[in-house]
Amino acid sequence: MKVAVIGAAGGIGQPLSLLLKLSPLVDELTMYDLVNTPGIAADLNHIDTDAKVTGCLADEGFEGALQNADLVVIPAGIPRKPGMTRDDLFAINGGIISNIAENCAKSCPKAHILVISNPVNSTVAIFAEVFKKCGVYDPRRLYGVTTLDLVRANSFISELSGGKLQSKDLNVTVIGGHSGETIVPIFSHNSNSQLVSFYESLSMEQRDSLIHRVQFGGDEIVTAKKGQGSATLSMAYSGFRLAESLMKAIAGETNIIESAYIQLDQSIQGSTEVKSYIASKGLTDVEYISLPIKLGPRGVESIEFDILNHINENEEELLSTCLEQLKGNIAKGVDFVKGANATVQA
Ligand SMILES: NC(=O)C1=CN([C@@H]2O[C@H](COP(=O)(O)OP(=O)(O)OC[C@H]3O[C@@H](n4cnc5c(N)ncnc54)[C@H](O)[C@@H]3O)[C@@H](O)[C@H]2O)C=CC1
Numbered sequence: 001m002k003v004a005v006i007g008a009a010g011g012i013g014q015p016l017s018l019l020l021k022l023s024p025l026v027d028e029l030t031m032y033d034l035v036n037t038p039g040i041a042a043d044l045n046h047i048d049t050d051a052k053v054t055g056c057l058a059d060e061g062f063e064g065a066l067q068n069a070d071l072v073v074i075p076a077g078i079p080r081k082p083g084m085t086r087d088d089l090f091a092i093n094g095g096i097i098s099n100i101a102e103n104c105a106k107s108c109p110k111a112h113i114l115v116i117s118n119p120v121n122s123t124v125a126i127f128a129e130v131f132k133k134c135g136v137y138d139p140r141r142l143y144g145v146t147t148l149d150l151v152r153a154n155s156f157i158s159e160l161s162g163g164k165l166q167s168k169d170l171n172v173t174v175i176g177g178h179s180g181e182t183i184v185p186i187f188s189h190n191s192n193s194q195l196v197s198f199y200e201s202l203s204m205e206q207r208d209s210l211i212h213r214v215q216f217g218g219d220e221i222v223t224a225k226k227g228q229g230s231a232t233l234s235m236a237y238s239g240f241r242l243a244e245s246l247m248k249a250i251a252g253e254t255n256i257i258e259s260a261y262i263q264l265d266q267s268i269q270g271s272t273e274v275k276s277y278i279a280s281k282g283l284t285d286v287e288y289i290s291l292p293i294k295l296g297p298r299g300v301e302s303i304e305f306d307i308l309n310h311i312n313e314n315e316e317e318l319l320s321t322c323l324e325q326l327k328g329n330i331a332k333g334v335d336f337v338k339g340a341n342a343t344v345q346a
């Protein structure tokens with residue numbers, strides 16, 4: 001298994017690369033960035049695990065980093081500062097993602113691509129559009145990483161319960177997108193009945209504040225870091241969680257369910273049902289959404305959409321707001337590439 005991390009010298013890239021170096025599932029790890037990767041790779045290679053780490057710099061080109069990669073994880077780009085929204089990162093990170101996508105299309109068109117760079121609601125659409133132009137797009141292998149939202153939901157409800165609910169027993173479903181009101185945690189339905197009873201025991205104010213904390217958890221970190229970036233360690237943990245599950249699925253392990261922001265393409269089982277649900281809310285053109293997905297050797301096998309049949313009235317309202325916003329975020333990503341025909345070589 002060869003994994004390439006693009007943006008590997010950054011706040012997320014370094015701890016994510018450390019976790020990948022520790023994984024017995026990884027044979028080869030390439031770290032690509034504009035700066036510093038040879039030194040960081042040399043450092044990681046002193047760890048006595050078998051993955052071989054290589055550091056690549058931008059002036060050498062992408063080819064060595066990307067060729068034969070099975071997985072490409074992308075935390076390249078700028079993070080937020082206090083007062084910024086994720087969408088404020090669009091112009092800079094959109095260009096970075098589009099360039100990385102062009103290079104992936106040339107060097108590793110069959111790799112599974114995990115996009116971390118914000119705004120995820122739009123950068124995934126940008127990546128997909130570039131791949132479509134290059135004629136190499138397979139929606140089953142493109143994932144926007146939204147795992148941090150459910151990791152936060154688990155942590156925050158555990159904290160609120162005073163430890164009565166232990167994080168290790170929790171797997172809250174979070175659907176929608178990855179910014180503010182597009183993040184929709186579903187606490188009212190879960191296989192863990194203790195979690196649901198605890199949630200039901202909360203007052204309306206407590207429920208609203210818990211949901212708000214999950215939706216705006218990223219801001220907590222941006223504020224706490226006082227201009228020095230956004231979540232990095234919790235993100236590296238979350239990105240590794242999705243990457244590890246995917247590597248297990250590629251290796252043939254079955255029944256692996258994670259959540260990710262994916263395209264509702266007909267090649268993915270369950271897409272039609274989700275589209276019908278969205279249409280029933282009077283919306284069209286919401287082509288991407290984060291939902292629980294079943295992973296297999298070829299990537300996304302099916303969408304576990306049953307959760308949509310169990311959400312309560314309040315969650316339905318939150319989801320309607322989310323879908324309205326997602327529609328705009330997606331269109332912005334698609335337009336970014338469609339308006340830049342000349343720069344993308346098929
Ligand atoms: N999906 C999610 O849940 C989350 C996403 N993020 C996003 O991840 C991104 C990275 O965040 P951090 O690691 O904290 O930022 P950072 O600034 O610490 O690291 C970014 C790295 O990307 C590199 N880079 C910039 N342009 C590049 C290019 N064209 N090719 C290769 N590398 C390039 C930089 O040199 C830097 O090392 C941000 O956009 C941030 O908003 C952050 C947290 C959670």
Ligand SMILES: O=C([O-])CC(=O)C(=O)O
Binds near residue numbers: 086
């Ligand atoms: O808030 C940010 O900008 C980084 C991020 O996506 C998160 O922490 O969820």
